[in-house]
Amino acid sequence: MLVEAGATRLLVDAGLPLVTLRRQLARAELTVKPNAIIVTHAHGDHCRHAAELSEHYQAPLFVSEATRRSVRLGGRRAPQVFGSRAPFSVGELTVTAMSVPHDAPQVSLRFEHAxxxxxxxxxxxxxxxxxxxxxxxxxxxxxxxxxxxxxxxxxxxxxxxxxxxxxxxxxxxxxxxxxxxxxxxxxxxxxxxxxxxxxxxxxxxxxxxxxxxxxxxxxxxxxxxxxxxxxxxxxxxxxxxxxxxxx
Ligand SMILES: [Zn+2]
Ligand SMILES: [Zn+2]
The missing domain is CATH 3.60.15.10 (Ribonuclease Z/Hydroxyacylglutathione hydrolase-like)
Structure with a gap:
């Protein structure tokens, strides 16, 4: 999912390889490039291509502490870690995570802007x-x-x-x-x-x-x-x- 607000374009989850993501964006005539990536949890359909996408877009990764501990996302930069229930900023967006029950530590995300x-x-x-x-x-x-x-x-x-x-x-x-x-x-x-x-x-x-x-x-x-x-x-x-x- 891509959340666009002001100058912020936040990609939520990284389950698609770069080539597929770019094709989907192009087919939808979207020229935007993500400038931050949040990975909700450590399952492959959400995190498999996090390093590839982060490197390509030069976009920092954001994960919960539990996800950081449960998976090696790879990439050159260490991910930024967010807590539960405490709002944090990603560019112009305010994001709040809430833990939800799943077989890997998972969060529901709330995005606010203007x-x-x-x-x-x-x-x-x-x-x-x-x-x-x-x-x-x-x-x-x-x-x-x-x-x-x-x-x-x-x-x-x-x-x-x-x-x-x-x-x-x-x-x-x-x-x-x-x-x-x-x-x-x-x-x-x-x-x-x-x-x-x-x-x-x-x-x-x-x-x-x-x-x-x-x-x-x-x-x-x-x-x-x-x-x-x-x-x-x-x-x-x-x-x-x-x-x-x-x-
Ligand atoms: Zn899952
Ligand atoms: Zn899933």
């Missing part, structure tokens, strides 16, 4: 107390809707992986996200469903579940795809051919 706020929470096994408060006042909420419970249990994953994904330190199901969205602050203008499983979910199922939870909530509902770019807020809309999933 009176606007957005929050991101993916890779969490359950909704911890305080997460809705962490989202308070946000214009945009980006939330995991990883799997459909039935698809997961009827699907091809081995038993231990099904237990891991659905456990308290795994990933949010569509139903769990439904539960969270039912209590969402009415001031939220955009909800983006994130981190959908390719094997155990479909954009249609995730969207239908979230739409039912939001019911008469006025927020716009988007489903992010890993194969294209989803523009939120003042970001320029990507060209129509990137609309791989129906909105």
């Amino acid at each position: 009176g606007q706020a957005a929050a991101l929470a993916t890779d969490l096994g359950e909704v911890p107390p305080g997460l809705l408060e962490h989202f308070a006042g946000c214009d945009t909420v980006l939330i995991e809707s990883n799997h459909d419970h039935e698809m997961l249990w009827a699907g091809p994953y081995p038993y231990h992986l099904k237990r891991r994904v659905s456990g308290g330190h795994g990933h949010l199901s569509n139903a769990q996200t439904h539960g969270l969205l039912r209590s969402l602050d009415r001031g939220v203008r955009t909800v983006v469903l994130m981190h959908l499983s390719q094997t155990n979910n479909t954009p249609e199922l995730a969207r239908a579940s979230a739409a039912e939870a939001l019911c008469d909530h006025p927020a716009t509902l988007l489903v992010a795809s890993q194969f294209g770019v989803t523009a939120v807020g003042d970001a320029p809309a990507p060209p129509p051919q990137l609309e791989l999933f129906p909105r």
Whole structure:
């Protein structure tokens, strides 16, 4: 995810190799280059290419202390370490991290700039107390809707992986996200469903579940795809051919 605010362009997570990231940005006609990178946690789909991207963009890395201890990110510069619940600055953005339950130490991030706020929470096994408060006042909420419970249990994953994904330190199901969205602050203008499983979910199922939870909530509902770019807020809309999933 790329957060742009003022002169700050913060890349959140580094799971894509440089060549793929550049292709995606170019296809979306985005010419911006990240000037800082936050890695949320020590899983490969979030941190594998941190050193490569940091070196290429000459962008400092930011990680939690627990992530710094659990993975060698590589690269020439030591990452900058942030704490939980204590706001810190990344360029013009104010960022606040909150720990969430996952099988690697993980954080939900809140970004603030010039009176606007957005929050991101993916890779969490359950909704911890305080997460809705962490989202308070946000214009945009980006939330995991990883799997459909039935698809997961009827699907091809081995038993231990099904237990891991659905456990308290795994990933949010569509139903769990439904539960969270039912209590969402009415001031939220955009909800983006994130981190959908390719094997155990479909954009249609995730969207239908979230739409039912939001019911008469006025927020716009988007489903992010890993194969294209989803523009939120003042970001320029990507060209129509990137609309791989129906909105
Ligand atoms: Zn992940
Ligand atoms: Zn993870």
